[in-house]
Amino acid sequence: MNTIIDKIRSEFHREANAIKDLKDLEPLRVKFLGRKGLLSTSFDRISELPKEQRPLFGKALNELKKELENEYQNLIKQFKAKEEQKRKLDLTLPGRRPFIGGKHPLLIVADEIKDIFRSLGFSIEDGPEIENDFFNFEALNIPKTHPARDMQDTLYVTDDILLRTHTSPVQIRVMQRQKPPIQMIAPGRVYRRDTPDASHSPFFHQVEGLVVDEGITFADLKGIIQAFAHRMFGEDVKVRFRPSFFPFTEPSAEYDFSCVFCKGRGCRVCKNTGWMEISGAGMVHPNVFKAAGIDPETYTGYAFGMGIDRIAMIKYNINDIRIFFENDVRFLNQF
Numbered sequence: 313m314n315t316i317i318d319k320i321r322s323e324f325h326r327e328a329n330a331i332k333d334l335k336d337l338e339p340l341r342v343k344f345l346g347r348k349g350l351l352s353t354s355f356d357r358i359s360e361l362p363k364e365q366r367p368l369f370g371k372a373l374n375e376l377k378k379e380l381e382n383e384y385q386n387l388i389k390q391f392k393a394k395e396e397q398k399r400k401l402d403l404t405l406p407g408r409r410p411f412i413g414g415k416h417p418l419l420i421v422a423d424e425i426k427d428i429f430r431s432l433g434f435s436i437e438d439g440p441e442i443e444n445d446f447f448n449f450e451a452l453n454i455p456k457t458h459p460a461r462d463m464q465d466t467l468y469v470t471d472d473i474l475l476r477t478h479t480s481p482v483q484i485r486v487m488q489r490q491k492p493p494i495q496m497i498a499p500g501r502v503y504r505r506d507t508p509d510a511s512h513s514p515f516f517h518q519v520e521g522l523v524v525d526e527g528i529t530f531a532d533l534k535g536i537i538q539a540f541a542h543r544m545f546g547e548d549v550k551v552r553f554r555p556s557f558f559p560f561t562e563p564s565a566e567y568d569f570s571c572v573f574c575k576g577r578g579c580r581v582c583k584n585t586g587w588m589e590i591s592g593a594g595m596v597h598p599n600v601f602k603a604a605g606i607d608p609e610t611y612t613g614y615a616f617g618m619g620i621d622r623i624a625m626i627k628y629n630i631n632d633i634r635i636f637f638e639n640d641v642r643f644l645n646q647f
Protein backbone atom coordinates (compact mmCIF):
# COMPACT_ATOMS: atom_id res chain seq x y z
CA MET A 313 0.00 0.00 0.00
CA ASN A 314 2.69 2.40 1.04
CA THR A 315 4.80 1.38 -1.92
CA ILE A 316 2.09 2.66 -4.29
CA ILE A 317 1.95 5.99 -2.43
CA ASP A 318 5.77 6.33 -2.49
CA LYS A 319 6.00 5.41 -6.13
CA ILE A 320 3.48 8.03 -7.17
CA ARG A 321 5.20 10.67 -5.05
CA SER A 322 8.70 10.02 -6.37
CA GLU A 323 7.49 9.83 -9.96
CA PHE A 324 5.76 13.19 -9.51
CA HIS A 325 8.97 14.72 -8.13
CA ARG A 326 11.13 13.29 -10.89
CA GLU A 327 8.89 14.68 -13.60
CA ALA A 328 8.43 18.03 -11.85
CA ASN A 329 12.20 18.49 -11.59
CA ALA A 330 12.62 17.97 -15.30
CA ILE A 331 10.18 20.76 -16.17
CA LYS A 332 11.75 23.82 -17.80
CA ASP A 333 8.76 25.82 -18.86
CA LEU A 334 5.37 26.94 -17.53
CA LYS A 335 3.54 25.28 -20.43
CA ASP A 336 4.87 21.85 -19.44
CA LEU A 337 3.13 22.04 -16.08
CA GLU A 338 -0.34 21.23 -17.39
CA PRO A 339 0.56 17.73 -18.66
CA LEU A 340 2.02 17.04 -15.23
CA ARG A 341 -1.27 18.03 -13.62
CA VAL A 342 -3.28 15.86 -16.01
CA LYS A 343 -1.07 12.85 -15.45
CA PHE A 344 -1.16 12.93 -11.64
CA LEU A 345 -4.07 15.08 -10.49
CA GLY A 346 -6.43 14.93 -13.49
CA ARG A 347 -9.80 13.23 -13.60
CA LYS A 348 -8.25 10.12 -15.10
CA GLY A 349 -4.87 10.74 -13.46
CA LEU A 350 -2.80 8.36 -11.36
CA LEU A 351 -4.40 9.48 -8.10
CA SER A 352 -7.99 9.09 -9.32
CA THR A 353 -7.35 5.64 -10.71
CA SER A 354 -5.71 4.62 -7.42
CA PHE A 355 -8.85 5.70 -5.58
CA ASP A 356 -10.83 3.47 -7.96
CA ARG A 357 -8.74 0.47 -6.89
CA ILE A 358 -9.57 0.81 -3.18
CA SER A 359 -12.35 -1.76 -3.67
CA GLU A 360 -9.74 -4.37 -4.62
CA LEU A 361 -8.22 -4.21 -1.13
CA PRO A 362 -9.27 -6.20 1.94
CA LYS A 363 -11.93 -4.26 3.82
CA GLU A 364 -9.82 -3.36 6.87
CA GLN A 365 -7.13 -1.74 4.73
CA ARG A 366 -9.46 0.47 2.71
CA PRO A 367 -9.88 3.44 5.17
CA LEU A 368 -6.11 3.68 5.76
CA PHE A 369 -5.30 3.61 2.06
CA GLY A 370 -8.01 6.18 1.32
CA LYS A 371 -6.61 8.47 3.97
CA ALA A 372 -3.04 8.12 2.64
CA LEU A 373 -4.21 8.82 -0.90
CA ASN A 374 -6.10 11.93 0.23
CA GLU A 375 -3.03 13.22 2.01
CA LEU A 376 -0.86 12.59 -1.03
CA LYS A 377 -3.38 14.40 -3.21
CA LYS A 378 -3.24 17.50 -0.97
CA GLU A 379 0.53 17.34 -0.88
CA LEU A 380 0.90 17.12 -4.66
CA GLU A 381 -1.71 19.80 -5.32
CA ASN A 382 0.22 22.11 -3.02
CA GLU A 383 3.47 21.41 -4.75
CA TYR A 384 1.82 21.88 -8.10
CA GLN A 385 0.54 25.35 -7.08
CA ASN A 386 4.04 26.27 -5.89
CA LEU A 387 5.51 25.21 -9.20
CA ILE A 388 3.04 27.44 -11.03
CA LYS A 389 4.04 30.39 -8.84
CA GLN A 390 7.74 29.77 -9.42
CA PHE A 391 7.45 29.58 -13.18
CA LYS A 392 5.17 32.63 -13.36
CA ALA A 393 7.70 34.65 -11.35
CA LYS A 394 10.43 33.57 -13.75
CA GLU A 395 8.39 34.64 -16.78
CA GLU A 396 7.72 37.97 -15.12
CA GLN A 397 11.44 38.44 -14.55
CA LYS A 398 12.15 37.71 -18.20
CA ARG A 399 9.59 40.31 -19.28
CA LYS A 400 11.34 42.94 -17.13
CA LEU A 401 14.62 42.40 -19.00
CA ASP A 402 14.70 45.34 -21.41
CA LEU A 403 16.60 44.22 -24.43
CA THR A 404 16.49 47.70 -25.93
CA LEU A 405 18.81 49.09 -23.22
CA PRO A 406 22.29 49.99 -24.52
CA GLY A 407 24.98 47.51 -23.49
CA ARG A 408 27.46 48.23 -20.72
CA ARG A 409 30.81 49.36 -22.10
CA PRO A 410 33.52 46.94 -20.97
CA PHE A 411 36.47 48.50 -19.14
CA ILE A 412 39.43 48.14 -21.44
CA GLY A 413 42.97 49.05 -20.47
CA GLY A 414 45.18 51.41 -22.43
CA LYS A 415 48.80 52.30 -22.84
CA HIS A 416 50.49 54.02 -19.92
CA PRO A 417 51.70 57.53 -20.85
CA LEU A 418 55.31 56.46 -20.22
CA LEU A 419 54.87 53.57 -22.63
CA ILE A 420 53.36 55.91 -25.24
CA VAL A 421 56.39 58.20 -24.96
CA ALA A 422 58.89 55.31 -24.90
CA ASP A 423 57.30 53.90 -28.07
CA GLU A 424 57.48 57.30 -29.71
CA ILE A 425 61.17 57.66 -28.80
CA LYS A 426 61.86 54.16 -30.13
CA ASP A 427 60.05 54.92 -33.40
CA ILE A 428 62.08 58.09 -33.89
CA PHE A 429 65.43 56.39 -33.31
CA ARG A 430 64.45 53.31 -35.29
CA SER A 431 63.71 55.57 -38.25
CA LEU A 432 67.20 57.08 -37.81
CA GLY A 433 68.77 53.62 -38.12
CA PHE A 434 69.18 52.70 -34.44
CA SER A 435 68.60 49.19 -33.06
CA ILE A 436 66.66 48.72 -29.82
CA GLU A 437 68.67 46.90 -27.14
CA ASP A 438 67.88 45.60 -23.70
CA GLY A 439 69.79 44.81 -20.52
CA PRO A 440 69.07 43.50 -17.02
CA GLU A 441 67.71 45.75 -14.28
CA ILE A 442 69.66 43.74 -11.70
CA GLU A 443 73.18 44.48 -12.77
CA ASN A 444 76.78 43.72 -11.79
CA ASP A 445 78.95 46.44 -10.35
CA PHE A 446 81.24 45.88 -13.36
CA PHE A 447 78.69 46.93 -15.98
CA ASN A 448 77.01 49.67 -13.95
CA PHE A 449 80.22 51.34 -12.69
CA GLU A 450 83.60 49.71 -13.31
CA ALA A 451 83.46 49.35 -17.09
CA LEU A 452 81.98 52.84 -17.36
CA ASN A 453 85.16 54.29 -15.87
CA ILE A 454 83.35 55.23 -12.67
CA PRO A 455 86.04 54.99 -9.97
CA LYS A 456 85.53 53.18 -6.66
CA THR A 457 85.51 56.56 -4.90
CA HIS A 458 82.74 58.06 -7.06
CA PRO A 459 79.81 59.37 -4.98
CA ALA A 460 77.28 57.55 -7.20
CA ARG A 461 78.63 54.27 -5.81
CA ASP A 462 77.66 55.30 -2.31
CA MET A 463 75.16 53.15 -0.44
CA GLN A 464 73.15 56.34 -0.12
CA ASP A 465 72.58 56.58 -3.85
CA THR A 466 72.55 53.00 -5.11
CA LEU A 467 70.31 50.10 -4.13
CA TYR A 468 72.64 47.16 -3.59
CA VAL A 469 71.59 43.50 -3.60
CA THR A 470 75.03 42.29 -2.53
CA ASP A 471 78.46 44.00 -2.52
CA ASP A 472 78.73 43.22 -6.20
CA ILE A 473 75.14 43.14 -7.46
CA LEU A 474 72.86 46.18 -7.59
CA LEU A 475 69.78 47.66 -9.21
CA ARG A 476 71.15 49.56 -12.19
CA THR A 477 71.28 53.30 -11.55
CA HIS A 478 71.24 54.17 -15.25
CA THR A 479 70.85 52.47 -18.65
CA SER A 480 74.52 53.11 -19.53
CA PRO A 481 75.58 49.51 -18.62
CA VAL A 482 73.68 48.31 -21.72
CA GLN A 483 76.38 50.12 -23.78
CA ILE A 484 79.00 47.77 -22.36
CA ARG A 485 76.91 44.64 -22.85
CA VAL A 486 76.24 45.52 -26.49
CA MET A 487 79.88 46.44 -27.24
CA GLN A 488 81.03 43.15 -25.69
CA ARG A 489 78.83 41.07 -27.98
CA GLN A 490 78.81 43.15 -31.14
CA LYS A 491 81.59 44.62 -33.27
CA PRO A 492 81.22 48.16 -34.68
CA PRO A 493 79.43 49.69 -36.46
CA ILE A 494 77.03 50.00 -33.51
CA GLN A 495 74.05 52.31 -33.49
CA MET A 496 71.68 51.51 -30.64
CA ILE A 497 69.35 52.82 -28.01
CA ALA A 498 68.40 51.02 -24.81
CA PRO A 499 65.22 52.15 -23.05
CA GLY A 500 64.46 50.83 -19.59
CA ARG A 501 63.85 51.25 -15.89
CA VAL A 502 66.54 52.45 -13.49
CA TYR A 503 66.69 52.72 -9.70
CA ARG A 504 68.12 55.20 -7.22
CA ARG A 505 67.92 55.51 -3.49
CA ASP A 506 65.81 58.65 -3.52
CA THR A 507 62.97 59.80 -1.32
CA PRO A 508 60.01 60.44 -3.61
CA ASP A 509 58.96 64.03 -4.22
CA ALA A 510 57.62 65.96 -7.23
CA SER A 511 60.85 65.48 -9.18
CA HIS A 512 62.32 62.30 -7.60
CA SER A 513 61.22 58.70 -7.64
CA PRO A 514 63.18 55.63 -6.48
CA PHE A 515 62.69 54.27 -9.99
CA PHE A 516 62.32 56.02 -13.30
CA HIS A 517 63.08 55.44 -16.97
CA GLN A 518 65.95 56.29 -19.26
CA VAL A 519 67.01 55.78 -22.83
CA GLU A 520 70.68 55.19 -23.48
CA GLY A 521 72.13 55.93 -26.90
CA LEU A 522 75.41 54.68 -28.34
CA VAL A 523 76.99 55.02 -31.77
CA VAL A 524 80.42 53.50 -32.50
CA ASP A 525 82.25 53.39 -35.81
CA GLU A 526 85.35 54.73 -37.49
CA GLY A 527 85.34 58.51 -37.73
CA ILE A 528 82.35 59.31 -35.49
CA THR A 529 82.55 62.89 -34.18
CA PHE A 530 80.82 65.23 -31.78
CA ALA A 531 79.10 66.79 -34.80
CA ASP A 532 77.31 63.47 -35.41
CA LEU A 533 76.10 63.53 -31.82
CA LYS A 534 74.76 67.06 -32.20
CA GLY A 535 73.02 66.15 -35.44
CA ILE A 536 71.23 63.17 -33.92
CA ILE A 537 70.10 65.03 -30.80
CA GLN A 538 68.88 67.88 -33.01
CA ALA A 539 66.95 65.47 -35.25
CA PHE A 540 65.39 63.83 -32.20
CA ALA A 541 64.36 67.19 -30.69
CA HIS A 542 62.67 68.24 -33.92
CA ARG A 543 60.73 65.01 -34.32
CA MET A 544 59.72 64.84 -30.68
CA PHE A 545 58.80 68.47 -30.02
CA GLY A 546 58.64 70.19 -33.42
CA GLU A 547 60.91 71.89 -35.93
CA ASP A 548 61.22 75.13 -33.97
CA VAL A 549 62.88 73.52 -30.92
CA LYS A 550 66.50 74.59 -30.48
CA VAL A 551 69.22 72.43 -28.91
CA ARG A 552 72.18 73.64 -26.91
CA PHE A 553 75.17 71.77 -25.46
CA ARG A 554 76.97 72.89 -22.29
CA PRO A 555 80.35 71.49 -21.15
CA SER A 556 79.97 69.00 -18.32
CA PHE A 557 81.60 65.93 -16.83
CA PHE A 558 80.75 62.24 -16.93
CA PRO A 559 83.39 59.57 -16.19
CA PHE A 560 82.37 57.54 -19.25
CA THR A 561 82.62 60.32 -21.86
CA GLU A 562 85.35 62.77 -22.85
CA PRO A 563 84.53 65.46 -23.72
CA SER A 564 81.18 65.46 -21.90
CA ALA A 565 78.22 67.76 -22.26
CA GLU A 566 74.76 68.36 -20.97
CA TYR A 567 72.14 69.21 -23.54
CA ASP A 568 69.03 71.36 -23.27
CA PHE A 569 66.00 71.95 -25.50
CA SER A 570 64.48 75.40 -25.85
CA CYS A 571 61.36 75.56 -23.65
CA VAL A 572 58.37 74.11 -25.52
CA PHE A 573 55.92 76.11 -23.41
CA CYS A 574 57.23 79.65 -23.97
CA LYS A 575 59.27 78.95 -27.14
CA GLY A 576 62.39 80.06 -25.29
CA ARG A 577 61.11 83.42 -24.08
CA GLY A 578 61.12 82.37 -20.42
CA CYS A 579 58.25 81.09 -18.27
CA ARG A 580 57.50 79.39 -14.97
CA VAL A 581 58.21 75.89 -16.34
CA CYS A 582 61.73 76.75 -17.54
CA LYS A 583 62.30 79.04 -14.54
CA ASN A 584 62.67 81.94 -16.94
CA THR A 585 65.78 80.50 -18.56
CA GLY A 586 64.07 79.64 -21.86
CA TRP A 587 65.74 76.18 -21.72
CA MET A 588 64.79 72.75 -20.40
CA GLU A 589 67.60 70.44 -19.26
CA ILE A 590 67.29 67.04 -20.91
CA SER A 591 70.34 64.92 -20.03
CA GLY A 592 74.03 64.23 -20.67
CA ALA A 593 76.08 63.10 -23.63
CA GLY A 594 79.63 62.96 -24.92
CA MET A 595 82.31 61.05 -26.80
CA VAL A 596 82.90 57.53 -25.46
CA HIS A 597 85.90 57.51 -23.11
CA PRO A 598 88.85 55.33 -24.29
CA ASN A 599 88.74 53.45 -20.96
CA VAL A 600 85.14 52.44 -21.68
CA PHE A 601 86.15 51.07 -25.08
CA LYS A 602 89.00 49.13 -23.46
CA ALA A 603 86.69 47.63 -20.80
CA ALA A 604 84.32 46.52 -23.55
CA GLY A 605 87.06 45.09 -25.77
CA ILE A 606 86.93 47.70 -28.54
CA ASP A 607 90.12 49.31 -29.87
CA PRO A 608 90.02 53.08 -29.11
CA GLU A 609 92.72 53.67 -31.72
CA THR A 610 90.45 52.43 -34.51
CA TYR A 611 87.02 53.49 -33.33
CA THR A 612 85.36 56.55 -31.88
CA GLY A 613 81.81 56.90 -30.67
CA TYR A 614 79.29 59.03 -28.89
CA ALA A 615 76.82 58.22 -26.13
CA PHE A 616 73.84 60.04 -24.70
CA GLY A 617 71.24 59.63 -22.02
CA MET A 618 67.65 60.81 -21.89
CA GLY A 619 64.87 60.58 -19.31
CA ILE A 620 61.61 59.07 -20.53
CA ASP A 621 59.68 60.37 -17.51
CA ARG A 622 61.17 63.82 -18.02
CA ILE A 623 60.20 63.91 -21.69
CA ALA A 624 56.68 62.67 -20.85
CA MET A 625 56.37 65.41 -18.20
CA ILE A 626 57.31 68.02 -20.80
CA LYS A 627 55.07 66.55 -23.50
CA TYR A 628 51.98 66.32 -21.27
CA ASN A 629 52.82 69.30 -19.03
CA ILE A 630 52.93 67.22 -15.84
CA ASN A 631 54.73 68.67 -12.86
CA ASP A 632 54.87 65.69 -10.47
CA ILE A 633 56.68 62.48 -11.48
CA ARG A 634 54.88 60.46 -8.80
CA ILE A 635 51.60 60.60 -10.68
CA PHE A 636 53.05 58.18 -13.27
CA PHE A 637 53.37 55.47 -10.65
CA GLU A 638 50.17 55.87 -8.66
CA ASN A 639 48.06 54.07 -11.28
CA ASP A 640 45.09 56.33 -10.69
CA VAL A 641 42.65 55.56 -13.53
CA ARG A 642 41.38 59.15 -13.48
CA PHE A 643 44.88 60.14 -14.64
CA LEU A 644 45.54 57.15 -16.90
CA ASN A 645 42.17 57.49 -18.67
CA GLN A 646 43.33 60.77 -20.17
CA PHE A 647 45.82 59.13 -22.51
Ligand code: DAH
Binds near residue numbers: 521560591594618
Ligand atom coordinates in the same frame (compact mmCIF):
# COMPACT_ATOMS: atom_id res chain seq x y z
N1 DAH B 1 74.05 57.82 -17.31
C1 DAH B 1 73.79 59.23 -17.11
C2 DAH B 1 72.81 59.44 -15.98
O1 DAH B 1 72.23 58.51 -15.52
C3 DAH B 1 73.24 59.87 -18.35
C4 DAH B 1 74.26 59.92 -19.42
C5 DAH B 1 75.12 60.97 -19.49
C6 DAH B 1 74.37 58.91 -20.35
C7 DAH B 1 76.08 61.07 -20.48
C8 DAH B 1 75.34 58.97 -21.34
C9 DAH B 1 76.21 60.07 -21.38
O2 DAH B 1 75.50 58.02 -22.25
O3 DAH B 1 77.14 60.13 -22.39
O4 DAH B 1 72.62 60.53 -15.57
